[in-house]
Amino acid sequence: MTTMSYAARDSVTMLRRNLRHMRRYPSLTLMLLGQPLVFLLLFVYVFGGTLGDGLGGAGGRAEYVGYVTPAILLITVASAALGTAVSVAMDMTEGIIARFRTMAISRASMLTGHVVGTVIQTVLGLVVVTGVALAVGFSPTAGFGEWAAAAGVLLLLTVALTWMSVALGLVAKSVETASNTPMVFLLLPFLGSGFVPAESMPTALRWFAEYQPFTPVVETVRGLLLGTPIGNSGWLAIGWCLLIGGVGYLWSKSLFARERNR
Numbered sequence: 604m605t606t607m608s609y610a611a612r613d614s615v616t617m618l619r620r621n622l623r624h625m626r627r628y629p630s631l632t633l634m635l636l637g638q639p640l641v642f643l644l645l646f647v648y649v650f651g652g653t654l655g656d657g658l659g660g661a662g663g664r665a666e667y668v669g670y671v672t673p674a675i676l677l678i679t680v681a682s683a684a685l686g687t688a689v690s691v692a693m694d695m696t697e698g699i700i701a702r703f704r705t706m707a708i709s710r711a712s713m714l715t716g717h718v719v720g721t722v723i724q725t726v727l728g729l730v731v732v733t734g735v736a737l738a739v740g741f742s743p744t745a746g747f748g749e750w751a752a753a754a755g756v757l758l759l760l761t762v763a764l765t766w767m768s769v770a771l772g773l774v775a776k777s778v779e780t781a782s783n784t785p786m787v788f789l790l791l792p793f794l795g796s797g798f799v800p801a802e803s804m805p806t807a808l809r810w811f812a813e814y815q816p817f818t819p820v821v822e823t824v825r826g827l828l829l830g831t832p833i834g835n836s837g838w839l840a841i842g843w844c845l846l847i848g849g850v851g852y853l854w855s856k857s858l859f860a861r862e863r864n865r
Contacts, residue, residue: 639682646675647739650667674795680761682728685782688769688784756824794812819836
């Protein structure tokens with residue numbers, strides 16, 4: 604077998620380990636999935652009527668559920684990424700990584716297993732959240748091509764945030780720290796155009812909302828699913844995802860190599 608074949612085999616082994624961990628300890632998965640569902644139901648049924656009237660058009664709860672669903676999908680991705688940081692920190696602090704280093708396995712597979720496992724977990728979460736959104740009134744106008752493009756953007760964001768969360772889990776000194784640091788990913792949709800239009804915000808906050816990375820992703824997914832113009836948001840979304848993912852990957856690789864050499 605070649606080096607690449609060994610690495611792929613070991614990555615599959617590590618992925619199987621992470622999937623079994625999710626199955627045996629489902630509480631973290633349920634918590635990460637429950638959070639976006641709570642936000643969805645809260646904003647649709649508690650705030651949806653009032654916030655929907657401020658959007659123009661028909662207004663009301665029916666219009667707001669279409670507006671807010673893309674933001675909830677981003678929160679689903681961010682929630683899963685937070686779980687990745689916690690899982691990586693647990694491995695680093697509980698000594699299992701030190702044991703893996705004494706075994707004849709690919710070093711890269713230890714991190715790859717976490718990333719691929721989180722991607723699978725996130726995809727399942729996105730399917731569940733989308734199903735609930737459809738049940739509460741989300742009515743997208745997208746065809747197959749638009750759905751595929753929106754799924755591609757969300758998948759790219761998932762990979763990017765997952766690698767960044769792996770780095771945050773590696774740099775964390777404890778599991779508690781790892782659970783707090785990625786919280787910024789959950790806050791960014793609120794500080795962008797995820798829940799209200801950026802034009803309705805004060806000047807300083809509007810400037811931040813327009814130029815932070817999650818806004819073009821929200822606008823792209825919303826435009827693809829609802830048939831509204833996306834302008835250059837699509838390219839900006841892809842660019843931000845590639846930048847975040849690239850930084851996260853290189854940072855993770857550097858941190859893991861440093862730990863290995865200690």
